[in-house]
Amino acid sequence: MPSFSLSFVGFFxxxxxxxxxxxxxxxxxxxxxxNFSRASVTVPFWTIMGMERDVNGSDSFIPETKHxxxxxxxxxxxxxxxxxxxxxxxxxxxxxxxxxxxCSSLSHLLACHSKRFNLFFWRLDYAGISLMIVGSFFAPxxxxxLCNYYPRLFYLSSISVLxxxxxxxxxxxxxxxxxxxFFRASLFLSMGFSGIIPAAHAILLYWGHPDIYFAFWxxxxxxxxxxxxxxxxxxRIPERWKPGAFDIAGHSHxxxxxxxxxxxxxxxxATLFIIDFRRNSPTCTS
Numbered sequence: 001m002p003s004f005s006l007s008f009v010g011f012f013x014x015x016x017x018x019x020x021x022x023x024x025x026x027x028x029x030x031x032x033x034x035n036f037s038r039a040s041v042t043v044p045f046w047t048i049m050g051m052e053r054d055v056n057g058s059d060s061f062i063p064e065t066k067h068x069x070x071x072x073x074x075x076x077x078x079x080x081x082x083x084x085x086x087x088x089x090x091x092x093x094x095x096x097x098x099x100x101x102x103c104s105s106l107s108h109l110l111a112c113h114s115k116r117f118n119l120f121f122w123r124l125d126y127a128g129i130s131l132m133i134v135g136s137f138f139a140p141x142x143x144x145x146l147c148n149y150y151p152r153l154f155y156l157s158s159i160s161v162l163x164x165x166x167x168x169x170x171x172x173x174x175x176x177x178x179x180x181x182f183f184r185a186s187l188f189l190s191m192g193f194s195g196i197i198p199a200a201h202a203i204l205l206y207w208g209h210p211d212i213y214f215a216f217w218x219x220x221x222x223x224x225x226x227x228x229x230x231x232x233x234x235x236r237i238p239e240r241w242k243p244g245a246f247d248i249a250g251h252s253h254x255x256x257x258x259x260x261x262x263x264x265x266x267x268x269x270a271t272l273f274i275i276d277f278r279r280n281s282p283t284c285t286s
Contacts, residue, residue: 009261011098011101011102013265014097014098014101017268021091021094085146085278085279089141090275093271097264099128099135100132103129104257106121107121107125108125123172124171130166131167132260133188133191136267137155139271143278144202144274144278147281148205151198166191170184170187181233185234189227193223195219199216209277214270215270218273219267219270223263226259228259229255229256229257229259229260229263232259238251238252
């Protein structure tokens with residue numbers, strides 16, 4: 001039940017983010033966006049090394065600040081026209097996260113019903129994780145490569161094909177056995193770390209742009225969080241140290257869920273930095 005609660009909390013968080021996006025142009029939505037959106041906050045801005053150097057060459061840990069406009073997160077406001085960035089990639093990410101957490105909630109709630117339910121719902125849980133990973137790729141890749149059609153098409157097609165293959169594989173009954181635990185974790189990590197290639201491409205393409213650097217470090221934090229969660233999941237720490245003491249709360253699967261939600265939130269922050277970068281970039285030349 002604690003794992004079900006963690007998944008439900010995560011579902012509520014991302015559901016609230018969808019609601020805030022949909023309500024963005026209403027009076028209530030404007031209030032929520034103004035208080036919670038990346039587009040209205042003042043964020044610390046460091047140089048690429050994370051600190052400024054003063055005239056004497058010493059390191060100063062007092063950051064500059066970068067003020068972000070309070071207009072719509074997706075509004076591209078330029079002198080000649082104002083247009084909206086497509087919101088569907090952002091919704092794909094949020095829907096993927098919510099779908100994963102729904103699958104997880106159902107698995108923890110119903111898997112104990114019978115052996116048949118146990119096998120089915122745990123496979124569904126693994127498929128939901130793959131769905132979340134695939135959905136996570138869409139928003140950052142779409143926005144950062146908005147003006148680069150072929151790289152965008154290649155990266156999104158590749159992760160989609162890989163995700164479908166992973167879901168089909170994970171739904172196979174034979175691969176849900178405990179002896180394939182390491183294989184499943186490796187598959188998730190491989191899908192996640194495949195994002196290194198488009199991330200490196202984006203940094204080279206927009207070298208020197210602070211929003212891209214910020215997005216990269218948030219994505220790096222996401223990768224660390226996912227890896228840490230997978231490490232707990234595979235090693236079964238801490239219950240392997242004291243069997244029976246963590247059966248209700250504090251076992252590795254619950255810790256894994258905490259890291260998954262934190263990683264998804266880090267990815268949300270990275271995506272919002274990329275959206276802000278795209279809002280302030282010149283229009284694409286045809």
